[in-house]
Amino acid sequence: MDMDIRFTCFLLFDECHKVTKDVDYRNDITLPLDDFFDFEEKALVSATPIEVTDPRFEQQGFQILEIQPTFEYTRNIQVSHTNNILETTKNILSLIKSTNGSNNQYNCFFINSTDIIYSLIKQMDIQDDSVVFCADQSVDKLKRLKFKNACSKWDRNKIKMYNFFTFRFYNALDIELDEQPNIIIISDVYFAEQTMVDPYCDVIQIVGRFRNGVSNIVHISNTNKDLPQRSMEEIKLYIHSSEEVYKILTSYYNTATTKEARDAYRSARDSVPYNKYLDKRQNKNWFAIDNYINEEILKGYYHDRESLVNAYKNTGAFNVESTGFSYPLGDTERLKRENRCISLKEKRKVIVSQLELLDNTELDMQFKRDLIESDEFIVKAYDCLGKGEIERLNYSQSKIQEAMILKQYQTRSKGGETVALIKNSFRIGRKYKLDYIKKEIKRIYELMEVPPHKAITSKTIEEFFHTENAWIGKDKARLIIRERV
Structure with a gap:
């Protein structure tokens, strides 16, 4: 032109x-x-x-121009602190229904994690009444999980009773509805830190999507005292120190006298945190620094309930009602038992300690069903033997199994206890030395006070299993093939 x-x-x-x-x-x-x-x-x-x-x-002489409304613009918001996201979500929906006297109102959830969204939909059994608006790759992920009501673009015609939105729909979108829906924001800092929302920015933007207004605004969140609370001075000192380290390594790199030394200094320089504050031309990216400051301040809000509530109050955009929901088992307990980095024994210790917290209420029975789904054996063992006996047996599965069989025998709840004990001691596909076979079978008969019908030898194992001759080193043994009884 x-x-x-x-x-x-x-x-x-x-x-x-x-x-x-x-x-x-x-x-x-x-x-x-x-x-x-x-x-x-x-x-x-x-x-x-x-x-x-x-x-x-x-x-360039920029000025900040702030436009203040001449009308009342603050909105009521309920900040619900909890240790159990799922149960609190159920509770909030029930309270909204009882308050409004109707279950026909749209509910719009804002959760920046499709994993959490899918888990909530499945656990609340609302698959047919839900739709998820998310990025293309998340749509594909949900479809692989057999959830078909997922869209990458907002479509008024696809709205259902429960509508879930991820981060891409928090801004620059006009959601025009005839109804005023309930807005439910969920943050689970244990499962996904990206679900933390900024009261000063994200929440205001979310509410602003609905051009015809909203009915209720609720933010359900847990908090984590392990999240750092750092002052602006501490954050800026960290950034400054990171920059100094980067400059020192750059200086060493520039003055190195050999290729090997330059390669070493370059590798060291490229690994320091300060690199994320540089653009592609290796110039300082001030917006990346601002992002880090903003994210660190945001983490501090989710350190505890009071910090999050105060953040909302300080925005000046909300009238805050703070509520709390506490349950015997919460998100931290779930995280502990789902931790894949711990051993089976440690996991079972966690489950037993959580069983100790439960009573016989209907809600506690639901928590117990979750524990059964996590490890049915240890829950049955707890019901049969109690925590003290399990700890005395040092969480050994074979010893616990044996103790459970004996307990059942003593209470005459089942027959065939001797056979069950022998099957507990000998496993299909494993080899056992002949002297061990004789010794173990004899121990079980004495334990059960059952007189053998004939002398116990290593061949007695044939009464219970099909076996084959085998060797363990230089010692004769038997390989357990399959059960006979």
Whole structure:
């Protein structure tokens, strides 16, 4: 068009908070800013701006213009702190239903984790009444899990009773409904830190999606005292120290006298945390630094209930009602027993300690069913023997199994206890020395006070199993093939 747009056009950068919010996983989002600063007339705008530190703003004389509404704009929000996301979600939905006197109102959930979304849908058994709006790759993931009601684009015609939205739908979207839905935001800091939402930014944006207003706004969240609470000074000192380390390694790299030394210093420099604050040209990316500061401050809100509630109050955008829901078993307990890094013995210790917390209420029985699903054997052992006996047996499965059989024998609840004990001691596919076979069978008969019908030898095992001759080293043995009785 034979014109220089830098001097003939006004460049307006809308939803500018997204540059800071998303730069940690969308590095290229800052690229347009280089063009932005070349324009003569320009501005950035957002309903929820985030403070920026890029020195180019000050160098070019930018001003901050704040527009304050002349009408009442604060919204009521219920911040529900809990140790069990699932049960609290059920409770909140039930309370909303009883308050409104109807179950026909739309519920819109905002959860930035399709794993949590799918888990909630499945555990609440609302598959047919739910739809998930998420990114394309998440749509494919849900379809692989046999959940078909997933869309990558907002579609008014696909709305259902329970509507779930991930992060991509928190901003720049007009959701126009005739109804005023319930907004339920869920943050599970133990399962997925990316579900933490910023009261100053994310929550305001979420509520703003609904152009016809909303009925109830609820934020259900757990908190974790292991999340750091750092002051702005501490965060900036960390960034400064990281930069100094990077500069020192760069200096060593630039002055190295051999290729091997340069390679070593370059590898060391490229591994330090400061690299994430650099753009592709190795220049300081101020928006990446702002992102880190913002994320660290956000983590501090989820350290405890009071910090999260105070963050909402300090926004000036919400009238906050704080509620708490506490259960015998919560999200931290679930995380402990689902930890794949611990041994089976440690997992069973965790389950036994959690069983000790339960009573006989209907809700506690539901928790117990969850524990049974996690490890049915140890729950049965607990019901039969109790914590003390399990600990005395040092969580040995064979010893616990034997103790359970003896207990059942003593209470005359079952027959065939001697056979059951022998099957507990000898396993199919394993080899046993002849002297061990004789000794173990004799021990079991004496334990059960059952007189053998003939002298016990290693061949007595043939009464219970089909076996074959075998060797363990230089010792004769028997290989257990299959059960005979």
